[in-house]
Amino acid sequence: MTPNGRFIGAACIIGWLSVLSDSPVYADISVSHGIAMHGEPKYDDGFSHFDYVNPRAPKGGELRLASQGTFDSFHAYIPKGNPAATGSVETLLTSSADEPFTEYGLIAETIEYPEDRSWVIFNLRPEARWHDGVPITADDVVWSFETLTTMGPPSYRFYYGGVESAEVLGERRVKFTFSEKNNRELPLIVGQLPILPKHYWQGRDFQKTTLDPPLGSGPYRIAGFEAGRYYIQERVKDYWGTDLPVNVGMHNFDRIRIDFYRDDTAIRLALKSGVVDFRSENQAKAWALDFNVPSVEKGWLRKELIRNQRPTGMQGFVMNSRRAVFSDAKVRDALAYAFDFQWTNKNLFFSQYTRTESYFSNSELASRGLPEGEELEILEAYRGRIPERVFTSPFRAPATDGSGWARENLRTAFALLEEAGWEVRDMKLVDTGGGEQMSFEILLVSPAFERIVLPFTRNLRRLGIDVSVRLVDQTQYINRLRSFDYDMFIFTWGQSESPGNEQRNFWSSAAADNPSSRNFAGIRDPVVDELIELVISAPSRESLVARTRALDRVLLSGHYVIPNWHIRSDRVLYWDKFSRPSRPVRDGVMVQRWWFDAEKAARLEQAKNTDASLLDRGADGEDRWGLGWVLAALAGMLLIGWFVFRRAWHSTGAKV
Secondary structure (H helix, E strand, O other), rough: OHHHHHHHHHHHHHHHHHHHHOOOOOOOOOEEOOOOOOOOOOOOOOOOOOOOOOOOOOOOOEEEEEEEEEOOOOOOOOOOOEEOOOOOOOEEEOOOOOOOOOEEEEEEEEEEEEEOEEEEEEOOOOOOOOOOOOOOHHHHHHHHHHHHHHHOHHHHHHHOEEEEEEEEEEEOEEEEEEEEOOOOOOHHOOOOOOEEOHHOOOOOOOOOOOOOOOOOOOOOOEEEEOOOEEEEEEEOEEEEEEOOOOOOOOOOOEEEEEEEEEOHHHHHHHHOOOOOEEEEEHHHHHHHHHOHHHHHHHOOOEEEEEEEEOOEEEEEEOOOOHHHHHHOHHHHHHHHHHOOHHHHHOOOOOOOOOOOOOOOEEEOOOOOOOEEEEEEEEOOOOEEEEEHHHHOOOOOOOOOOOOOOOHHHHHHHHHHHOOOEEEEOOOOEEEEEOOOEEEEEEEEEOHHHHHHHHHHHHHHHHOOEEEEEEEOOOHHHHHHHHHHOOOOEEEOOOOOOOOOOOOHHOOHHHHHHOOOOOOOOOEEEEEHHHHHHHHHOOEEEEEEHHHHHHHHHHHHHOOOOEEHHHOOEEEEEEEEEEOOOOOOOOOOOHHOOOOEEEEHHHHHHHHHOOOOOOOOOOOOOOOOOOOOHHHHHHHHHHHHHHHHHHHHHHHHOOOO
């Protein structure tokens, strides 16, 4: 072949390969089974299962759970209703539980992306199927993206704001192009996109709630329900992804039943009576006092603290800075001195909690000490635009001696309020200009928080503030949060080990005016906006930690919340008929890897049937038909005997 012929042939080959790939030719393109936020995936191509599962876990049995509240829909992808999870919606990728942030192929078999991560291509598995047998295609992926970002909850528009386009390259090949380069998280969060069936929704109104469980592709589907009371997820026997490495040892229960209760007290009673199998307890008082029952003492109902390394995020009293009363940072700072955590922890929580002092608590991302290194360099660029105390004083939440009388803290609060233009007149805290008393409402959805909030309101009233507490039902609560119609409420921002684009939805100025975003505090701070973008574009894990700590310090300096508390363990109770792998995971409890243990279940049932003491006692441990009745009968017999004796004695003329 002549040189020209060789050149032409090579050019044809390159052109043909370009047509096959349907994408530009790049020098450094990674094609992989998984993708890590930073570094390389832990699990190599061809891995058989995650290390933290039991690959031989048996399938079968039922797990009975409970939830507080209600549900009125199975459609979780619109900003309407109170939906229940179906267990049938899958994503392109799925995360491992023993890495900070790495995803592996689920619906997608392989991932392609350039070094700057300016785009990503997903190649779908040919075996991926909807529950009706129809293959999952690239059309479904693009339709899902376009539908969710236009008709879904506003959070999707924030989360996927960096996606410039989504295009079908072939039946099982789809490409996402990004509007920004070096946003390392974008390929991973696009992999988290819920994939919905285009053919199912054609002819249906996507924007309406529905109790007709939508078509899905996952390991479970709805097998039965009664609206607002319960629903049952049933394992799909012919689930297409059963043998995928990311699914081996997971999704082991044949049925998962979720019953809904009005309050947590009813759930605890159902658990102790054996109607519910598992509960993650979220109330310190209940953990300390409500489970001193025979079933726990005998080890039938297991009560365990399971340590975790999961970032606990920030729970706190959120102040809506959109409201005039909370628009001044000094006022927000002052109100924090009215919350006596030390007294609350000792008297209400049995000293189980640690005070939260970071938006990224229980992780290496939490700011600590004074800024140094890269973190200090970042903050120096904003000197003069952020409070000077960011450089000179580590953040510390106000503390007391735990006596219940926070005299010094209230004095500090008065001083801050005076600086902000408030003063006390006739035992009322009023603004010095108009003379109007400070007043606001604390919105609650859980009665359990009333005992915590009421001591807080007592101290607020000592400051001269007119504060009220309103307990509303779940539907009203959700609607008020979605419309930012509240003064103060309690909320938890969960965090991952690799924060990124979701921070825009939590703290950015753009999110402050968008209904259904999670910027509940109404933060509008250009410095926060810039720090969020630095976090998102962090080139390495070390840089991500430094940038996140800088963001943390600036958020704390704004006093948008009154920090609450956290615990570094999961408090779980479960009937001893389940098993789980011995290897712990960062997230603590991970029920997806548990399985029903038939031998344990048989032993438990036999023990319950042969133990007379438990049969004679109620679920709350009180005697009902056993010893209590025996003692009552004996007391009655003695009383009758006494009266008979008295009558006989008096009949003989004797005196008592």
